[in-house]
Amino acid sequence: MTTVTTCTFPSTRWFEAVGEVARRDEETFRKLGFIDTTLGVSVLGGGPAGGDRTFVLSFGAYTLDEVHEAAGAESVDFTLRAPLAAWEEMIRNIRENDGADLHHTLNYLHFGVIDLVAEDQLKADLFFRVNGSLQAFFDASAGVETEFPG
């Protein structure tokens, strides 16, 4: 996969860059179906002085429409929450394998590494309804040269 740019994870720019890579592969995402969800990605220890950072990703139709860093509590369908080290391992694995290997998919990591947080079960189940698209989105990060804090 061609690298677009170098970005630091976590940052709004990093998610935008992944969104740009994903957009170039429109056919894959069209085949996977609509991604009608707004989700949070929470990076524990990903902020200055070890603070937490949360990014809100709004998908519409087949693409990432908008991403911003949450200033406080925001309404999302669900949040994927994990320590920075876990996200880093997942992103490095995706980059090395041009897509997550068997032990680094979102759904695999959600058993014990990534917490799925939702206000009700219907919203939690949305994660599973659009799982293939979200995995393809994060797999697109193989096309982004990523740096990590520290």
Add this chain to the structure above:
Amino acid sequence: MATPTEVLQKGLERGWSPVMVQRALAVGVTADAIDRAMEMGLSLKQAEQLIARAEAAQKGEFYTPDQQEYIERVKQGRYHLEWLTDKRPQWGVKAERRDSRRGLTLMDINREFAGDAEDAPEGRSMAARGSTLDIDTTYPDMGYIYNNKYQVWSDNVVPLYEEAVQRQWSATRDIPWETLQPLPDDLERAQCQISTFLTEVEMIASDFPAKWLWRMNQHFHEVKMFLCTQAMDEARHLEVFRKRALANGGGLLRCRADTEMGLASILLAPTYIQGSFLMHVGGEGLVLDIFRAGEFLAQNKCEKEIYRLCMQDEARHVSYGTMHLKYFLEHHPDRAEAEEELHVVADAFERGFATFLVNPWIIEPLAVLAGGGMAHIDRGMEAVKIVWRRIVDEYLNRCELAGFDRRSRIKLPAAPPY
């Protein structure tokens, strides 16, 4: 089989004179066909047309006198054209795409015209919601028994249909079968046993909606369309697990009678809501967690993709079932009675749960796959325990979301007994 005497008697009750019934019989309309026509609610005018067609056929003519008259008019260039000048239909409807990337969705057209299903539509035919009907004509009664919205509806069913159509996949084309590699015997047997189990159970979720589809009023077409996608999804699940069982040196293994008892309780449930609760909320909720655990069960990309794609489908079905339960209870004319009836069903489902997760033919293969082989079956059982807890927890969450309190009555142990 109806007899001539029976249809004569029924005719008296339905306004068909004995002369008319005898005319129909005389021209070769069978007593069964007359009985069916009466059941469909044919008007006397329509009954006359039925007899006229039979009379024409008896004379060796293909067309009825009315049809023959129309044919003569067409030959003379005198067209009917009432459909072109009819003032009654709402004309000028122009549904627009809210998001051009998506195409024209059901949500788009429903926003524009006849999008709100009525609570208790009067029609019993397949006439399209929002269309114009003939005057002075009786439409056949299709035999619908679910004519109230609360009996079938869920507030998320329209977007779920669109999602389902978007996310269709092919078990032949979209699974990377080339990544399937020979596995050690214990892992291949375990995968084949689970694939056999899933081949067996999945298509109940096609048979069940198919059983009730024709009983649902066509006014609620979105529900019927969604259930059609579910039937297709489950056919594909059967297909993909049967293919997996037969594709890697193993084979189809054991099907157990106690599993079949669980499936029968769904298929033979006396009402749609009871079966929907058992299947959408109970059974598919359980299987959804097995598919999610497929992340641990998969030994290669092929199996991972199988479980992931099935998981997406199953999560849609569970979402419909959960929201249907909610709608059913919120709009039922006697909620307390409805809840009590469903509690009895839920009690039975929960007691039957052990059939699946205290069953060596299911949990041991799951543990072998999750552990990575017989040598690590104990480690795999830890994953099975997680699955148990999640199934119970999420089942209770879904019931709670639907306003159906099972926490105070749950029969299921929260923690696995092993």
